Every structure is written in structure tokens, then in C-alpha cells.
Amino acid sequence: MRLLKKRICIIGSGVSGLHLAYSLRNDFDITIIERQSPAQIRRGRVMSTQVHFGPTRTREKRFNMPKWGEQSLIESIHITIGNQKLFVGNLQEPALSVDQRLYYSHFIKDLIEKGVSFRFEKVDKESVEVLIDEFDLVIDCTGKNGSLLPFSIEKDLSPFKTPQRKCIIGYFTGIKANTPLGVSVTVLPELGEMFEIPVVTEYGPATIMFIMAIPNSNLDVFKGIKSAEEFTLKMRSAAQQFFPEIYNRIDRKNFALCDENSFLQTALTPIIRKPYLMVKNKLVVGCGDSVFLNDPITGQGCNLSSYCAEQLYETLIEYKNSKWDVEMGESYWSRTKQYVKEVTEWTNAMTKPLPEHVVQLLLHGAQDQVKANEIAEWFANPTKAYEAFTSTKFIV
Numbered sequence: 224m225r226l227l228k229k230r231i232c233i234i235g236s237g238v239s240g241l242h243l244a245y246s247l248r249n250d251f252d253i254t255i256i257e258r259q260s261p262a263q264i265r266r267g268r269v270m271s272t273q274v275h276f277g278p279t280r281t282r283e284k285r286f287n288m289p290k291w292g293e294q295s296l297i298e299s300i301h302i303t304i305g306n307q308k309l310f311v312g313n314l315q316e317p318a319l320s321v322d323q324r325l326y327y328s329h330f331i332k333d334l335i336e337k338g339v340s341f342r343f344e345k346v347d348k349e350s351v352e353v354l355i356d357e358f359d360l361v362i363d364c365t366g367k368n369g370s371l372l373p374f375s376i377e378k379d380l381s382p383f384k385t386p387q388r389k390c391i392i393g394y395f396t397g398i399k400a401n402t403p404l405g406v407s408v409t410v411l412p413e414l415g416e417m418f419e420i421p422v423v424t425e426y427g428p429a430t431i432m433f434i435m436a437i438p439n440s441n442l443d444v445f446k447g448i449k450s451a452e453e454f455t456l457k458m459r460s461a462a463q464q465f466f467p468e469i470y471n472r473i474d475r476k477n478f479a480l481c482d483e484n485s486f487l488q489t490a491l492t493p494i495i496r497k498p499y500l501m502v503k504n505k506l507v508v509g510c511g512d513s514v515f516l517n518d519p520i521t522g523q524g525c526n527l528s529s530y531c532a533e534q535l536y537e538t539l540i541e542y543k544n545s546k547w548d549v550e551m552g553e554s555y556w557s558r559t560k561q562y563v564k565e566v567t568e569w570t571n572a573m574t575k576p577l578p579e580h581v582v583q584l585l586l587h588g589a590q591d592q593v594k595a596n597e598i599a600e601w602f603a604n605p606t607k608a609y610e611a612f613t614s615t616k617f618i619v
Contacts, residue, residue, distance in 0.1 A: 228252040229543075232354050234346050234371065235364035237323075238273070238525040239511025241330045242532035243362060244339055245286040250543060254340040254358070261328035265425075268484040270323045271367070272392055272420055272431050273525040274406060276603035277316025282529050286536075289333055291321060295421050295428050299405030300599035302585060305412065308468065309589040311405065312599025318406075320431065322394060322424040322485075346371060355502050360547055362535070363509040367491055367524075370513040374496035380567045386490035387518055387574040388415060388435040391445045393458050394422060394485035397477035398430040398469070406522070406602075409466055412576065414442040416520060417466050426481050432458055432469070435520055438490075451483045493518045495567055498531070498559070499552030506547045508555060510535050515563050521570045522602055527563070534558040565609035569601075572612045581612060 228251050233240045236257040244253055259267065274297065275283070284290075296317035302309045335341055346354065351371045354361050363370050400421055401407055407419035420431040436442040444461060448454050459478060462470040480486055496514040500507055511528035538555040545551070572578070577585075588595040601608035 229359040229547075230254070230357075231539075232256065232358040232361045233364055234351070234354070234361065235366055235511075235513070236327060236331055237364060237366045237511060237528065239513075239528040239532045240362075240364035241288070241327070241334075242282065242286060242529050243364065243510065243536060244334055245288050245330075246532065246536040247539065248334070248337065248339055250540065254342065255334070256342045256344060256346055256354075257331065258343065258345040260343050261331045264331070265324050265328040266484070267324060269392060269394060269487050271390070271487070271489070271519065271524065272320065272418070272422075272433050272522070273323055273326070274318050274320045274420060274522050274602070275529075276318045276526055277314065278603060279526045279529040280316070280319060282533050285533075288330065291319060291423060295319065295404070295423050297405055297421055298403045300602060301401055301405050301407040302588065302595075302598065303407065303409040303468065304585065305410075306467065309585055310592075310595040310598075311403065312588065312595040312597070313403070314405075314599055314603060315596075316603065318603070320420050320422040322422055322429075322481075325423070325425050348372070352502070355505055355507060360505075360539075361507050363507065363513045364511050365513045367512040367516055370496065370509055372500060372502065372507055372509070374498060374500055374509050374514050377495045377497060380495035380564060381493065382571065383493055386438065386492050388490065388520060389438055389443050389445070390487070390489045390491070390519060391434040391436060391458075392487040392489075393432050393454060394424060394481045395430050395432055395455075395458070396426070396479055396481060397474045398432075399472040399474065400428075400430070401472070407469065409469075410577070411442065411465060413437065414440045414465070417469070418522065419469055424481050424485075429481050432462070433519075434458075434461065445488055448488070451480050451486060454486045455480055491516065491518070493567070493571065495563060498556055499549075501549060501552075506549065506552050508535065508552060515559075515567075517567055517570045518574055520573045521566070521605065521608070523566050523570060523605060526605075527566050530562060531559050562606070566605045569605055569608045569612050578612065580614065584611060
């Protein structure tokens with residue numbers, strides 16, 4: 224007699240939801256609930272930015288997710304403090320950034336073709352209880368807008384009550400790429416940061432200009448801007464004033480947003496939650512930004528979501544034929560907690576003035592390519608960044 228597969232409901236089809244669907248679909252009966260259709264996602268507004276570093280791309284390969292072209296692989300991290308470019312550090316494995324509208328819609332269509340069930344509807348805090356009754360397990364992957372269920376807050380990892388940055392994001396054409404192709408990180412003390420990210424879009428290669436402004440600083444200059452035209456003009460003037468190296472690579476005649484929906488202004492308060500709870504005597508778990516929401520300043524959102532999806536996959540496989548209860552929830556949390564702590568504490572530290580020993584490390588990177596490469600690797604392996612930031616002395 225063949226046993227029926229356990230039924231899992233994944234709410235949300237962002238990085239964590241998609242990674243879980245691909246990893247779990249052969250062992251469980253998967254249903255994904257997403258409020259937007261692939262066409263609506265593709266035509267909609269950009270949601271944020273993503274850089275898939277080497278470990279995330281390895282997980283995508285492990286779970287047999289469709290491959291992207293190799294034409295825009297990110298090979299390096301360019302570090303600038305103020306107007307002084309310090310170094311270009313080389314990544315051990317190339318990274319890739321894809322417009323989420325393209326990434327999500329493409330993978331949703333592929334999963335549907337592979338037989339995964341989708342429901343395109345909105346889930347609220349009332350209807351989620353119906354789903355808990357219907358399925359063996361509900362996984363909340365609803366993303367940065369907040370969890371559907373009252374997962375308890377980890378106060379020691381959630382020190383902020385307000386957003387630490389205003390996030391100003393535009394996907395642009397008309398910028399000459401830096402060489403070697405990489406993410407440019409510019410830190411302006413007391414003002415904020417700019418991340419320049421090469422990105423794959425449905426229009427071809429483009430550049431994300433991502434300003435993270437300290438609220439009410441001189442860099443916080445996008446208030447009240449609503450239209451694509453206004454946004455483009457303001458981004459060009461902000462680059463001219465604050466980021467001259469990037470401004471010098473702008474082709475003014477061709478500098479434009481990829482489309483009228485390819486810009487975004489947002490702000491979020493980082494918050495970390497324990498990723499499981501019991502509802503009606505049934506286990507419910509969270510994965511990704513819904514429970515592990517970091518400030519975007521270190522570019523770890525999708526990478527942390529992917530990591531935690533893999534840990535949840537491993538937990539579910541281990542408990543495949545066991546009862547799904549608090550013990551399984553605690554096993555999942557114990558697998559992820561140390562890494563979540565390391566990413567979060569590094570990210571929280573980056574929202575504050577850089578410690579002197581970290582400044583010295585960066586300056587050392589300007590003189591030593593090996594050190595520069597090690598610093599670039601912080602973004603792919605946040606454990607190394609955590610170790611560097613929590614060290615109390617400058618180590619050469």
C-alpha cells in the first residue's frame with residue numbers, strides 16, 4: 224500500500240518559497256499560494272534588489288532550478304569610502320543579479336509546468352487558519368511585509384524600532400559597466416551608501432542604482448517623488464553630487480529607467496522572529512524575510528532566505544515519516560539560529576559607523592590584493608564578515 228504524501232502549503236513565491244518548492248516537490252504534495260499571477264508580477268513594480276552569491280547559486284543547482292545565462296556574472300566587489308576608491312576584491316565564485324519580476328515569474332511558470340499546484344489569491348490572517356486545517360504544514364514565506372502569524376520576536380537580534388535607511392532603487396540603462404564587472408559599494412559616512420549592481424532584465428543587461436540614505440540626512444533627497452521622470456532626474460543629480468565616479472560613467476542621452484515600474488522607494492525595520500509556533504495544535508513555520516528580516520545594507524536578503532529554505536528542506540526530509548510538532552520546529556530553528564545571528568549582527572553593525580579596526584582592514588585591503596579578496600568574500604560568506612566585525616583588534 225502506497226502512503227499518501229504529506230501536504231504542504233507555501234504562502235508566497237519569493238526566494239524562500241521558490242527554493243522550498245523546487246527542493247520539496249518530489250517528496251511532498253506542494254501547493255503554493257501567491258496573490259499575483261506571473262503576468263502581474265512581470266508587469267508590476269520592482270520589489271527590491273537581489274544578488275545571488277555563490278552559495279545561493281550552488282543551492283539553485285542542487286535543487287535543479289532553471290539556469291540563467293552567464294552573460295552578466297558578477298566577479299568582484301568594488302569598495303569606496305567617501306570619494307576614495309580603496310580596492311576591487313575578487314569573488315571566489317561569480318554572483319548573479321536578476322530582476323525579481325523576471326526571476327519569480329519565470330520560476331512560477333516552470334513549477335506549474337512541472338506539476339506543482341498554484342492558487343493565485345490573497346491570504347490574510349483570518350484565511351490562514353483555514354489553510355492550517357487543510358494542510359499538514361503551512362510555511363509562511365510572505366516576505367518583508369511581515370508574517371501572517373505571531374511568530375515571537377528575538378529581541379536580542381531585533382534592536383531597532385524604526386528603519387535605519389531609506390531604500391531608493393532604480394533599474395537603469397545608459398551606465399557604462401565597471402570593470403571587472405562587479406558590485407560597487409560606496410560608503411558615505413553620516414549620509415548612507417550606494418550599491419551599484421549589474422542586473423539581468425527582460426530588456427537585457429542593466430544597472431541597479433540603490434541608494435540607502437540615513438533618514439533626514441543630506442542624501443535623503445527623494446521625498447515626494449512619484450513619477451519615473453522625476454525619479455530619473457533626481458538620481459542623476461544625486462549621482463553627480465554624491466557619487467562622481469558613477470556619474471562619470473552615465474551616458475546622459477541614454478540614461479533612463481528600464482520601464483516606468485522599475486523604481487522603488489521603501490523603508491523597513493529589521494526584525495528577527497523565532498520561525499515556528501503551534502496553532503490549533505499544529506506546527507506552522509516561517510522562512511525567509513517573513514521571519515528573518517535584515518536591513519538590505521549587506522545584500523543578504525535572498526541569500527539568507529535561500530540558506531534557511533535549504534535548512535528547512537533538510538529538517539522536513541529528516542522528519543518526513545515522523546510527527547510534525549514542536550520538536551521539528553525546534554530542530555529547524557537550531558539549524559538556522561547561529562547563521563541568522565551572524566548575518567544579522569554583521570548587518571546591524573553596518574548600519575552604524577564602521578568600527579576603527581574594520582576601517583583599518585579596509586585600508587589594508589587597498590594595499591594587499593589577498594586581503595581585498597577576503598573582504599569581497601564577506602558578502603558571499605557572512606560568517607567571515609561577522610568574525611571580522613566582532614574581532615576587537617586589527618588583524619593583518
